[in-house]
């Protein structure tokens with residue numbers, strides 16, 4: 001693909017993957033200078049490694065075509081077989097080190113589909129850091145960090161495997177929100193209260209869904225490239241100014257508009273969610 005990431009095709013990647021943990025597979029990107037290396041526990045099956053590699057490749061291609069640049073610096077991706085009981089997320093990113101768990105806390109292997117998405121999501125966190133010079137977590141709203149990653153993960157996945165159309169995202173995120181609020185352990189706070197780390201993550205799927213709906217509405221007609229504008233502007237140290245430059249609206253006005261949309265447009269009808277699930281099973 002033009003300007004994209006070159007990696008070995010899946011079959012040849014298979015030949016360089018080694019079950020011994022200390023061996024790594026290197027992905028060299030042409031569009032970005034970053035070297036991505038994957039290390040996997042011996043117990044992680046080959047198909048799971050390939051799915052993770054595929055997700056990384058999809059991500060770098062998507063970043064290059066959407067934001068004009070992929071991840072630049074070397075990144076190590078650590079694919080672990082076992083998921084600690086006290087860790088309730090599927091992976092995390094610390095600077096240029098990504099950890100992804102290939103099983104659930106109950107020890108059930110996660111799907112290849114999930115691993116591809118997790119790879120895209122976590123690598124986008126690295127890009128957020130690189131474009132903003134580390135300001136993404138220091139000064140910007142956390143809902144935009146996680147919502148942006150959740151949205152990019154979704155768009156890049158859909159583009160690489162065209163199984164759903166764009167309206168799917170509103171339904172998907174809206175249903176995640178609806179299901180959570182129907183269970184209603186406690187209602188999610190307004191988006192404006194999700195500035196710092198915690199509320200999105202504590203909201204689980206619904207927290208991420210709400211954050212993604214926020215990111216999607218912020219981007220609006222500008223398209224996902226606006227996220228790249230936002231993170232580059234964020235490097236100047238003023239998140240509200242970056243928000244205006246990227247999305248064309250003051251944060252306060254955006255929060256009001258989003259609260260109105262949340263009350264009126266979401267949650268969508270439960271019947272729509274049931275239909276969506278039925279479609280997925282076909």
Ligand SMILES: [Zn+2]
Pocket residue numbers: 121125145146149
């Ligand atoms: Zn994340």
